[in-house]
Amino acid sequence: MSNQTKRIPTHHIIGFVLSILLTILAAWTTIGSDLSTNWIITIIMLLAVIQAGIQLIMFMHIVEPESKNGHVPWNMMFHGFVTASIVVAGSIFVMVYAF
């Protein structure tokens, strides 16, 4: 990847700055905004997913040519997160709303 030839790790710096901004934005949404609780939860969970994606792409080199453009790692992480979402959402659905 371009990281190999560049002296300055541009990807990492962009990822780091974006992560800090997203963290501050999530904290501000929680304590500083006048939104309803449901909106706050929706927004900060969305921000968390975006930040996790930034970590995977900018820091973890998931899409490098050396890892076959990351097809297999993407598959692994995608299925891991889908399974995780089903476990969490399913548990809340069954246990909290008592279906």
Next chain:
Amino acid sequence: MSTNVNHAPLEYQTEHNQMSILGFWIFLAAEVVLFSTLFATYAVLFGRTADAPTPSELFELDIVLVMTFLLLTSSFTCGIAIHQMRHGSNKGLITWMIITLALGLGFLGFEVYEFIHYSHEGATLPSSAYWSSFYVLAGTHGLHVTLGIGWAILLLIQLFKKGITKVTSRKVFIISLYWHFLDVIWIFIFTSVYLIGMVV
């Protein structure tokens, strides 16, 4: 297996190394599912605090933000360490790994302080279903960080002795994936445990 083996970074240059890295991604996917069960338990038991204090009474944003930035910065410095490794600088790699470990230790210190503080306020592991699930979720993450620090120290010894080789570069690359992954999990703990615990 790989078409451009000679141009690939050192850690990808043998098929064994490529398979090890791939295997570690499979492990990380399994870890995602492990943590999902803990998140599900936490979410289901949310609010079941019995007579113990509620999370909104105890959680403080400033200390959690400090922990978040410590771990986030350690993830960044770990990325810089890999960048140094790919430029063949063993000294740079070791320096940035040590910075990463120091930040990780700082994170752990704050987490221990936080747990002691909560337990003094009457929220301990057995005090309610909610706090059990909280300590197991945050504690499992903290245990992973602790293991990561021990693992990285062992690798640093190897780097001092052998320098950057095909074997050590693969090992360091894999622990960098592990370390970044811990930050990914922490993002979700920060958001769904601490931030949501403060508003609900």
